[in-house]
Amino acid sequence: EIVLTQSPATLSLSPGERATLSCRASQSVSNYLAWYQQKPGQAPRLLIYDASNRATGIPARFSGGGSGTDFTLTIGSLEPEDFAVYYCQHRSNWFTFGQGTRLEIK
Amino acid sequence: EVQLVESGGGLVKPGGSLRLSCAASGFTFSGYNMNWVRQAPGKGLEWVSSITGRGTYIYYADSVRGRFTISRDNAKNSLYLQLNSLGAEDTAIYYCARASNNWNYFDYWGQGTLVTVSS
Numbered sequence: 001e002i003v004l005t006q007s008p009a010t011l012s013l014s015p016g017e018r019a020t021l022s023c024r025a026s027q028s029v030s031n032y033l034a035w036y037q038q039k040p041g042q043a044p045r046l047l048i049y050d051a052s053n054r055a056t057g058i059p060a061r062f063s064g065g066g067s068g069t070d071f072t073l074t075i076g077s078l079e080p081e082d083f084a085v086y087y088c089q090h091r092s093n094w095f096t097f098g099q100g101t102r103l104e105i106k
Numbered sequence: 107e108v109q110l111v112e113s114g115g116g117l118v119k120p121g122g123s124l125r126l127s128c129a130a131s132g133f134t135f136s137g138y139n140m141n142w143v144r145q146a147p148g149k150g151l152e153w154v155s156s157i158t159g160r161g162t163y164i165y166y167a168d169s170v171r172g173r174f175t176i177s178r179d180n181a182k183n184s185l186y187l188q189l190n191s192l193g194a195e196d197t198a199i200y201y202c203a204r205a206s207n208n209w210n211y212f213d214y215w216g217q218g219t220l221v222t223v224s225s
Contacts, residue, residue: 043215095153
């Protein structure tokens, strides 16, 4: 079973700053990795799929990179609405999520 | 516009049962694999179950296999999850989620329905 480990657990930044979130897989997942954003009281929303493709309607400040075991989600310049929890996800035997990174306002 | 609307959550006693529903609209329901994902209070996301478009293949997480049953009615554009033998560990928001075309991701989610298991 593939395990996804996200870091850091919490990231404190200010609006306008650049955010870099990490997701590491316990074995290679090629580029089959997605990122989701979840705001308080809301359902998750697909941001990035296949490691680097933005989902429909996702702003260009969100970008994904990586392959194999190491992946990053970068938010180019943080907007107030970007402060949320972010999850990575992969489907191997079945669907697996990372434990999440909380992006909070500094 | 794709919409997924869950219902059926509530408070149930340990050992009890509940049936969740998800009404889908805005897409050809039978053409997509559908899923249930849950989130315990303050915790992360956990995949629960999946069903293929015609209901031919069904999959469960080990934590719910034998207790939960997923089903769908394509004529009604609806997805269901029957929850039996519920325990406190099943307390969570249950989300209905559509699978992407390649079935690797969840591209649309409902707003969720809360299941609370408590005496």
